Amino acid sequence: MSTEASYFLGAAVVGLGATLFMDLWALFLKRVFSIPSANYCMVGRWLRHMLDGTFMHASIAASSQKRLECTVGWVAHYAIGAVFAVTLVVLVSGGWLMRPTLLPAVLFGVGTVLLPFVIMHPSFGLGIAASRIPNPTQARLRSLMAHTVFGIGLYVCAVGVSYVLRVHA
Numbered sequence: 204m205s206t207e208a209s210y211f212l213g214a215a216v217v218g219l220g221a222t223l224f225m226d227l228w229a230l231f232l233k234r235v236f237s238i239p240s241a242n243y244c245m246v247g248r249w250l251r252h253m254l255d256g257t258f259m260h261a262s263i264a265a266s267s268q269k270r271l272e273c274t275v276g277w278v279a280h281y282a283i284g285a286v287f288a289v290t291l292v293v294l295v296s297g298g299w300l301m302r303p304t305l306l307p308a309v310l311f312g313v314g315t316v317l318l319p320f321v322i323m324h325p326s327f328g329l330g331i332a333a334s335r336i337p338n339p340t341q342a343r344l345r346s347l348m349a350h351t352v353f354g355i356g357l358y359v360c361a362v363g364v365s366y367v368l369r370v371h372a
Contacts, residue, residue, distance in 0.1 A: 312354015
């Protein structure tokens with residue numbers, strides 16, 4: 204396998220692992236503090252409605268349910284995590300994947316919060332950065348924390364992948 208292909212595959216694995224890391228954090232918050240997790244079924248509903256030409260909703264929760272929306276939402280959640288990690292490796296170089304450092308991963312993870320703030324939240328009818336919900340500050344902080352944990356997960360998983368890449372180099 205070429206070096207580029209190894210980096211691409213390694214980055215995708217890092218993204219899947221970082222997404223799992225973020226989901227385990229959400230599960231911890233739910234079990235210990237009763238903080239509800241994000242509903243990825245709504246992501247699936249949004250994506251499934253796009254096939255009908257509807258990209259913006261007054262309320263995604265009030266929009267009609269779609270077949271397989273939860274499956275589509277969860278698959279999209281992990282696919283987005285993989286794409287984010289590939290993007291990080293492209294931005295900082297494949298060398299980072301061989302010798303990962305924490306700062307680029309965390310900064311990138313924090314930066315990824317902009318996508319839900321400016322694309323998903325408005326499309327779901329929540330306003331920019333959830334400005335239309337009863338407690339937008341709480342939602343913003345929860346999103347920021349989740350994406351920070353994703354960034355930490357990028358680093359943790361990259362450490363594991365870098366070990367595998369070095370052993371098989």
